[in-house]
Amino acid sequence: MAKIIHFPQDFLWGSATSAYQVEGGIENSDWSRIFPAGLACDHYRLYEKDFDLLKELSQNAYRFSIEWSRIEPTEGRFNEKEIEHYRRVLKALRERGVKSMVTLHHFTLPLWLARRGGFANSQSVFYFSRFAEKMFKEYGEIVDFWVTLNEPLIYATVMAPLLKKKNGLGLPDLPAILLTIKNEISAHRKTHEVFHRLAKESKTAVYVGIAKNNAYFVPFNPKSFLDRLAVGLCRYFWNGYFLDRIKDRLDFIGLNYYFHHQIKFPFFLKQKKKLISDLGWEVFPEGIYHALLELKKYQLPIYITENGVADAEDKLREEFIEGHLSWIGRAIEEEVDVRGYFHWSLIDNFEWDKGFGPRFGLIEIDYETMERKIRPSAREYAKISRENKLVQ
Ligand code: FCB
Numbered sequence: 001m002a003k004i005i006h007f008p009q010d011f012l013w014g015s016a017t018s019a020y021q022v023e024g025g026i027e028n029s030d031w032s033r034i035f036p037a038g039l040a041c042d043h044y045r046l047y048e049k050d051f052d053l054l055k056e057l058s059q060n061a062y063r064f065s066i067e068w069s070r071i072e073p074t075e076g077r078f079n080e081k082e083i084e085h086y087r088r089v090l091k092a093l094r095e096r097g098v099k100s101m102v103t104l105h106h107f108t109l110p111l112w113l114a115r116r117g118g119f120a121n122s123q124s125v126f127y128f129s130r131f132a133e134k135m136f137k138e139y140g141e142i143v144d145f146w147v148t149l150n151e152p153l154i155y156a157t158v159m160a161p162l163l164k165k166k167n168g169l170g171l172p173d174l175p176a177i178l179l180t181i182k183n184e185i186s187a188h189r190k191t192h193e194v195f196h197r198l199a200k201e202s203k204t205a206v207y208v209g210i211a212k213n214n215a216y217f218v219p220f221n222p223k224s225f226l227d228r229l230a231v232g233l234c235r236y237f238w239n240g241y242f243l244d245r246i247k248d249r250l251d252f253i254g255l256n257y258y259f260h261h262q263i264k265f266p267f268f269l270k271q272k273k274k275l276i277s278d279l280g281w282e283v284f285p286e287g288i289y290h291a292l293l294e295l296k297k298y299q300l301p302i303y304i305t306e307n308g309v310a311d312a313e314d315k316l317r318e319e320f321i322e323g324h325l326s327w328i329g330r331a332i333e334e335e336v337d338v339r340g341y342f343h344w345s346l347i348d349n350f351e352w353d354k355g356f357g358p359r360f361g362l363i364e365i366d367y368e369t370m371e372r373k374i375r376p377s378a379r380e381y382a383k384i385s386r387e388n389k390l391v392q
Contacts, residue, residue: 007332012099013060013385024038029069030114040350041349061100068104069110101145101146102147104149120179136199145208145209146191149211161177192246196208209251213256215238215257216257230266255288279310292331
């Protein structure tokens with residue numbers, strides 16, 4: 001007999017992107033010279049078309065990021081033309097009845113800040129909150145959800161060190177990583193505080209969260225004390241540490257779920273992979289359930305802010321989405337307060353240091369013609385969104 005999973009009323013069904021990966025024409029960021037994305041998906045120009053497709057796919061929410069280097073190309077000078085651009089983007093979503101989730105930092109920084117050490121410089125807390133405050137003053141009334149930082153730990157441990165080395169700004173070092181994390185925590189806390197103060201003054205509602213990359217860690221040998229200890233440490237440092245430091249300044253938790261790791265003390269173990277994506281990443285839907293249960297203790301609303309698969313031929317995506325949604329449904333049954341799902345990604349895009357190869361989109365992009373083509377799995381996802389239920 002078919003199993004039916006009903007999702008809560010007002011559940012958000014959406015997809016996510018980030019500015020550098022889709023917009024095109026970003027020239028002043030720390031990524032621009034070393035990993036140029038060129039025109040990317042030309043989303044900067046074609047956003048209305050993309051939102052029409054999003055609507056056609058029955059989605060009611062969209063997560064995207066504002067490119068800081070467009071808004072503040074030189075320190076302290078805000079670019080009005082770009083501010084108007086994102087106002088039009090937000091309005092286009094409103095006109096279509098789509099809820100917006102806006103990320104303020106999704107891996108890219110204006111070059112001027114990168115040259116001053118980026119988030120490793122304690123002044124970044126001031127710079128970031130000044131930029132964030134400006135964004136709130138401009139768009140506070142037309143944004144539904146704010147995400148301060150995307151995957152702060154991936155940023156601090158992988159992206160920032162990679163950029164630093166490639167940009168010739170010095171070698172990655174542990175103190176810089178730790179300072180980055182420290183300043184990210186302060187930047188988030190400050191932004192939450194400022195947004196709530198301003199919202200109170202202007203009597204607007206405000207929801208400020210984070211997009212946190214948590215993984216599902218399991219011991220390679222459940223009987224081994226050391227393997228279990230290693231798992232405990234990973235859970236504490238990778239999944240819990242950052243959230244524990246901001247939990248009193250969070251209106252919701254955004255979960256980016258991609259990974260399941262089996263740990264054999266003291267090393268990470270490569271998976272015995274059953275199903276793998278084009279990037280070699282394991283597909284393990286059950287992990288999202290465990291990652292969600294780990295978040296239950298925070299007693300906060302949770303949105304899945306990212307979950308997706310590199311799958312150019314669209315062979316895995318439908319099963320991937322249904323598998324994850326089914327485990328999310330199980331977590332909801334166990335009273336985890338999940339309120340929405342944003343698939344990564346709406347459209348194929350520029351996958352950071354890996355370039356245009358990996359295809360994460362519900363919609364395929366032809367980079368020659370910029371034509372958009374809806375993948376079959378996207379239609380299946382649309383059916384689930386439309387009916388607010390999953391039939392298995
Ligand atoms: C996440 C990033 C996102 C995208 C996906 C595949 O870690 O937040 O920008 O690259 O991975």
